[in-house]
Amino acid sequence: MTPTALVCAGCGWRLPDGDPAVLRCPAAIAGDDIDHVVTRVLEPSRLSYPTGTEPDPFVRYRTLSHAYHAGRAAGLSDADLVALVERLDSAVAEVDGRGFRETPFARSAELSDRLHFSATGGVWVKDETGNVSGSHKARHLMGTLIELEVADIVHAAQPAAEPAPLAIASCGNAALAAAVVARAARRHLDVFIPDHADPVVVTRLRDLGARIEVCDREPGVPGDPTYARLLDAVAAGAVPFTCQGNLDGLAIEGGETLGWEIVSAMVASGRSLDRLFVQVGGGALAASTIGGILDARRLGAPVDLPRLHAVQAEGAAPLRRAYDRVLARLREELGPEAGSGPLDLDDPRAAAVLADAARHRSAYMWPWEAEPHSVAGGILDDETYDWLAVVRGMLASGGFPVVVDEVTLVAANDIARESTGIDVDHTGSSGLAGLLDLRGRGLVGPDESVAVLFTGVRRGPASPPSGARTGDRS
Ligand SMILES: [Zn+2]
8 A cells, every 4th residue: 555545535445555546536437527637645644744855846746746656566666756857847948948946935025015905814825927937837747747657667668659649728838838847758749729720839839849739619619629630639548737636646746846836834933824726727837836725734733724725717617606515415414604714524515515515516516607708818727627625625724715806807917027027927917917906895804815826928019819719728
């Protein structure tokens, strides 16, 4: 038995000990309406929270990955596994000019003053714009790649005549991250993009060797056509190299490095966060960040759980719709106060509601009906694929979703860039829009410490026009 396990959060399927890691739940049946997500779970009695200071997060936090323990169980040494990560990181640096290093996380005095926080409180900014490929997305995919590479070694995969390609649906940061990481590992990548993808991004994808297929949106057909095409490719044998936990559960594990970096910084500073605002499109970023903090706490890291606020644009807010439905069910079971503070998810009545939601996905999450538009094009996913993990994170922490209008999204980006000097795009600063909204409504006090994630760098000199559907998917 390894100290980590891969378990489906929807149906309970569990990877047999010693079997190769999987990205998707093999028990999923089309149309079963179960929210299958392969989730890496930790055994707290056999692990401790890493306190190393290695600059590469995939080295520092290696003992929290399933790949590490699968490798050790198969006879690889700690040094072997560090060397594997470092070899991949060097290859990434060759492709992108930089490898994975802890990204900056600090209180911004100017931003805190601008939002009228006191010296006691303030706004902490996690700056992902200088990360590999210019956004947080590469974290998700590097984590997945390490799992795939270790699985190949452990299970002595023979090089096939025609190895299965990696595949992703995206028009922005996720595709760029996938292309960089796939290129570093010399794996083929198919990218499904919409017909309005940014030509600069498409050119870069081609330069990185990705194969590109343009997918048109058909009138009257709901849902993202690139995602539908991706599902076809996966059904035909492609490896889902995506930032959607339902297709690639281990992308969430890779993204947890972001949460762990925040935890380590807070522990080192002796401070704690009251709230965490995370922009949500597909939901993997929020699921990873809060998941990393929850895992760290399970392993005894001395860090408080901040209230999680998932931030969506008015143009597409399927997560709030799902949250409201779950909350209504909880209030039927637990009373009208449920959800007004942190909720004990182990309470049998709450656990029953959440387990029922996982088995009746379509009653909570379905594609946004209208074609969504926002200046923050990267959070316009038709569905919040990782909705249930994000809803659970909000309930456990006493947070709630925030839906912001376009004026606030534009203002947040102006304030972000003016106050911090970070050249973040509108999608990347959309979590800050949620903070602006709650601060403006008096729901966040001046002495609170809050964190936002600036996730993607602006590409090109011009901001994307309002209404364009470009950028990354968060
Ligand atoms: Zn399952």
